[in-house]
Amino acid sequence: MxxxxxxxxxxxxxxxxxxxxxxxxxxxxxxxxxxxxxxYLIQEQLILDKKNEGLRIIGPKMGITSKAKMKQMNVDxxxxxxxxxxxxxxxxxxxxxxxxxHPKIEPEIGFILKKDLYGDDIxxxxxLNATKxxxxxxxVIDSRYENFNFTLPDVIADNTSAAGAIFGYKMSDPNSLALxxxxxxxxxxxxxxxxxxxxxxxxHPAESIARLAQMLFKKGKAVKANEPILTGGMTxxxxxxxxxxxxxxxxxxxxxxxxxxx
Amino acid sequence: MSLxxxxxxxxxxxxxxSAYEQNKTVSPxxxxxxxxxxxxxYQVQLLHVENALKQGKIVTGKKIGLTSKAMQTQLGVNExxxxxxxxxxxxxxxxxxxxxxxxxxxxxxxxxxxxxxxLKGPGIxxxxxxxxxxxxxxxxxxxxxxxxxxxxxxADTIADNASSGLYVLGDQPIRLTGIDLRQIxxxxxxxxxxxxxxxxxAALNHPAxxxxxxxxxxxxxxxxxxxxxxxxxxxxxxxxxxxxRDAYKAKFSELGEVSVHFE
Numbered sequence: 001m002x003x004x005x006x007x008x009x010x011x012x013x014x015x016x017x018x019x020x021x022x023x024x025x026x027x028x029x030x031x032x033x034x035x036x037x038x039x040y041l042i043q044e045q046l047i048l049d050k051k052n053e054g055l056r057i058i059g060p061k062m063g064i065t066s067k068a069k070m071k072q073m074n075v076d077x078x079x080x081x082x083x084x085x086x087x088x089x090x091x092x093x094x095x096x097x098x099x100x101x102h103p104k105i106e107p108e109i110g111f112i113l114k115k116d117l118y119g120d121d122i123x124x125x126x127x128l129n130a131t132k133x134x135x136x137x138x139x140v141i142d143s144r145y146e147n148f149n150f151t152l153p154d155v156i157a158d159n160t161s162a163a164g165a166i167f168g169y170k171m172s173d174p175n176s177l178a179l180x181x182x183x184x185x186x187x188x189x190x191x192x193x194x195x196x197x198x199x200x201x202x203x204h205p206a207e208s209i210a211r212l213a214q215m216l217f218k219k220g221k222a223v224k225a226n227e228p229i230l231t232g233g234m235t236x237x238x239x240x241x242x243x244x245x246x247x248x249x250x251x252x253x254x255x256x257x258x259x260x261x262x
Numbered sequence: 263m264s265l266x267x268x269x270x271x272x273x274x275x276x277x278x279x280s281a282y283e284q285n286k287t288v289s290p291x292x293x294x295x296x297x298x299x300x301x302x303x304y305q306v307q308l309l310h311v312e313n314a315l316k317q318g319k320i321v322t323g324k325k326i327g328l329t330s331k332a333m334q335t336q337l338g339v340n341e342x343x344x345x346x347x348x349x350x351x352x353x354x355x356x357x358x359x360x361x362x363x364x365x366x367x368x369x370x371x372x373x374x375x376x377x378x379x380x381l382k383g384p385g386i387x388x389x390x391x392x393x394x395x396x397x398x399x400x401x402x403x404x405x406x407x408x409x410x411x412x413x414x415x416x417a418d419t420i421a422d423n424a425s426s427g428l429y430v431l432g433d434q435p436i437r438l439t440g441i442d443l444r445q446i447x448x449x450x451x452x453x454x455x456x457x458x459x460x461x462x463x464a465a466l467n468h469p470a471x472x473x474x475x476x477x478x479x480x481x482x483x484x485x486x487x488x489x490x491x492x493x494x495x496x497x498x499x500x501x502x503x504x505x506x507r508d509a510y511k512a513k514f515s516e517l518g519e520v521s522v523h524f525e
Contacts, residue, residue, distance in 0.1 A: 056385070085385055088387060088389070090387060090388060090389075090471075091388070091389075091468070092467045092468070112393060133393075133439065167389040169388060169389060169392055169442065169443070169444070169468060169470060170440070170441070170442040171392060171438050171439050171440070171441075172439060172440050173439045173440065176439075176440065226379070226393060228389070228393070254442065
C-alpha cells in the first residue's frame with residue numbers, strides 16, 4: 001500500500017473520531033482489499049498523527065479476545081490498539097454521551113507489569129510473574145463505523161474502537177486471585193445486563209498479554225512495564241444511554257460505578 | 263517581577279522568619295501586605311526553602327493542605343495548597359515533641375505516600391500516582407502556624423510553608439495492593455478519647471487525587487515530584503489543638519496505628 005493511501009485512510013478514521021461522526025467502513029468502497037498488515041500500518045499512522053497533535057499513549061488494549069467474537073469475525077488471533085491520555089476517565093467522573101458516537105462498555109481486568117515482556121512464546125505463568133498489579137477497568141469502545149459494522153482490518157485501522165477507559169484505583173496482587181474464575185457483572189439502573197468471567201478472555205486474561213507480546217515481538221517491540229494494559233472484555237459490550245447509572249462489580253477485584261449524562 | 267515585589271517578598275520572608283528565630287508568633291502577613299497574591303505567597307515560601315537549604319536542611323517531601331471541603335470553605339478557596347517537608351520535621355512513631363519545637367500545634371491524621379518514580383505534570387491522574395507509589399504510611403501531621411492565633415488567610419498559610427510543623431510516620435511501610443484508599447477510615451484519639459474521625463474519600467474523593475493535584479500544580483513552576491519523596495496527602499480528620507502533655511494516637515483501618523505525645 002502506498003504511503004499516501006495509508007495517510008489518507010488514517011486521516012479518514014481520525015477525522016471521524018475527532019468530529020464524532022459515523023463513517024462507512026474502509027473495506028466497503030475505499031479499499032476493499034485491506035489486509036491485516038496494512039490495517040496496522042494505518043493504525044500506526046493514526047497513532048503518529050495523534051502524537052503529533054500532542055496526545056500521549058497511556059497503554060495498549062486488546063480486542064477480539066473472546067471465543068464468540070473470534071468465531072463471529074472468523075479469526076484465531078486477538079487484535080490490539082492503544083489508549084491515549086485524552087480517553088482516560090477518572091473514577092469519580094461521569095461519562096457524557098456527547099463525547100462519543102455510539103459508546104458501549106466492557107468490563108476488563110487491567111494489568112501493570114513490573115518488567116517488559118519481549119518474546120513470542122511467553123506463558124501465562126511468565127506474565128503473572130512479571131505483573132505488579134491487576135485492577136478493575138471499564139473500557140468504552142466507540143467504533144467510528146456505522147452500526148459497529150466492520151471487518152477485522154477495518155477495526156484494526158480504527159485503533160480497535162478505542163475511545164475511553166476507566167482504570168480502577170484499587171490494585172491487587174495477581175497471585176492473590178484466580179483471574180480466570182473471577183466474575184464481572186454490569187448492572188444498569190439496577191438491572192443486570194451482562195456477566196462473565198476472566199476465562200472469557202482467551203481462557204485467562206494473562207494469556208491476552210502473552211498474545212500481545214507475541215504480536216508486538218513481530219514488530220520488534222516489547223509489552224512495556226508501568227503501563228496499564230486492558231486485556232479484553234469479560235462480557236459482551238453493552239450500549240450506553242443518557243441517564244444510565246452503571247455499576248460494574250468485579251468481586252474481590254473491586255467495583256466501579258458511574259452515571260451517563262447527555 | 264518588579265522591584266517592589268522583590269522587596270515585599272523579602273520583607274515578608276524576614277517577618278515570618280523572625281517567628282522561627284525568636285520562637286514566637288508574628289502578626290499576619292495580610293496585615294502588612296493586604297494585596298499579597300497566591301503567587302507572591304509561594305515566592306515567600308520558596309525564599310524560606312532556599313534559606314533552609316543554605317542552612318543544610320534537606321527537603322524530604324511535600325505536604326498538601328486545604329484538601330477538605332470544610333477547610334476550603336473556611337478560607338474561601340477551591341483548590342488545595344502545598345508546603346515543603348524538611349528532614350528536621352520528621353519524627354518516628356511514638357516520638358515526644360519538646361515544647362520549643364512548636365508554637366501553636368494542631369494534630370491531623372493523614373495518609374503519606376512514598377513515590378518510586380518521579381511524577382511530572384501536567385495531566386497526571388490519580389491512577390498514575392497509585393502506579394508510582396512505592397509505599398503508603400499512616401501518618402500524623404503536626405501543623406503549626408507562625409501567625410498569631412492562626413489568624414490566617416490563604417496567602418498567609420501559603421507563605422508560611424502551608425502551616426507545616428512536624429510529621430510522624432507509622433513504623434510499617436505498606437504496599438497499596440488490595441487497599442482502596444477511599445475507604446480507609448481513621449479515628450484520632452487525644453489522651454485516649456476520640457476527638458475526630460475521617461475517611462479517605464474526604465481528601466478530594468481520593469488521597470491519590472491530592473497527590474495528582476500537587477504534581478500538576480508543581481508543573482506550573484516546571485517542578486516535579488521526585489522518587490523517594492514523602493507526600494502528606496491532606497487531613498482525613500479535622501485538626502485539633504494540642505496542649506503540653508497531650509498524647510495523640512491515630513488508628514487506621516488496614517494501615518495500623520501511629521502516635522505522638524507533647525512534653
